Amino acid sequence: MRTRVKICGITRKQDVLDATAAGADALGFVFYEPSPRAVTAEAGRELVSVMPPFVSATGLFVNPEAEFVREVLSQVPLDLLQFHGDEPPEFCNSFGLRWIKAVRVRQAADIQDAFRIYGSASGLLVDAWDPHRYGGTGQAFNWSLIPQIRPMPLILAGGLASDNVSSAVAQVRPWAVDVSGGVESSKGIKDVEKITDFINEVHRVDETD
Numbered sequence: 001m002r003t004r005v006k007i008c009g010i011t012r013k014q015d016v017l018d019a020t021a022a023g024a025d026a027l028g029f030v031f032y033e034p035s036p037r038a039v040t041a042e043a044g045r046e047l048v049s050v051m052p053p054f055v056s057a058t059g060l061f062v063n064p065e066a067e068f069v070r071e072v073l074s075q076v077p078l079d080l081l082q083f084h085g086d087e088p089p090e091f092c093n094s095f096g097l098r099w100i101k102a103v104r105v106r107q108a109a110d111i112q113d114a115f116r117i118y119g120s121a122s123g124l125l126v127d128a129w130d131p132h133r134y135g136g137t138g139q140a141f142n143w144s145l146i147p148q149i150r151p152m153p154l155i156l157a158g159g160l161a162s163d164n165v166s167s168a169v170a171q172v173r174p175w176a177v178d179v180s181g182g183v184e185s186s187k188g189i190k191d192v193e194k195i196t197d198f199i200n201e202v203h204r205v206d207e208t209d
């Protein structure tokens, strides 16, 4: 199976073009003001407007007001929502779009609980736990906490980069990997070489199957 790649925290049109040319399957746009990678709805619309077809535009939110999500959706043609906070499943379901839930992992039970609670999600994104940040930490977690049996597609995130993504894919066999800091030169500024190396590494492991 081919492992999908999502490049997250895109803030520049050039990075949209570079990431999609390198083979990214999805791009993530952070609609969360405190993030150093935050974009406004206006900027998000501009960025999505240069995306080619068949690449998924994903909008990230952290404990948003429903009105804020609706406002973003009225301006930005997103394909998928990604919730990083404590949003209940009813809230995530209320926008008429497919969505994935991010969970910050401290112990195996965090993942099992999320599978149970968020059964209507299209996928579960597992990320590193950090007491102060909801995502984009650049930290990896203990991948052996991830169960082999999964009731929905699992997306692996947290501290991935071209030098560890092949071991991550070989060990975890996720549906997709998600990266932000590992393909940047500074926060919110992606590096085309790092993106290309990252995606090539993922495909290299896929081909050794």
Ligand SMILES: O=C(O)c1ccccc1NCC(=O)[C@H](O)[C@H](O)COP(=O)(O)O
Residues within 6 Å of the ligand: 008, 009, 028, 030, 032, 035, 036, 037, 060, 062, 084, 127, 133, 134, 135, 136, 137, 138, 139, 157, 158, 159, 160, 178, 179, 180, 181, 182
């Ligand atoms: O990127 C952020 O600043 C961010 C802030 C708040 C919630 C989520 C955020 N990013 C989410 C992502 O999907 C990241 O790609 C994921 O957490 C992995 O980040 P990294 O460890 O830097 O690869």
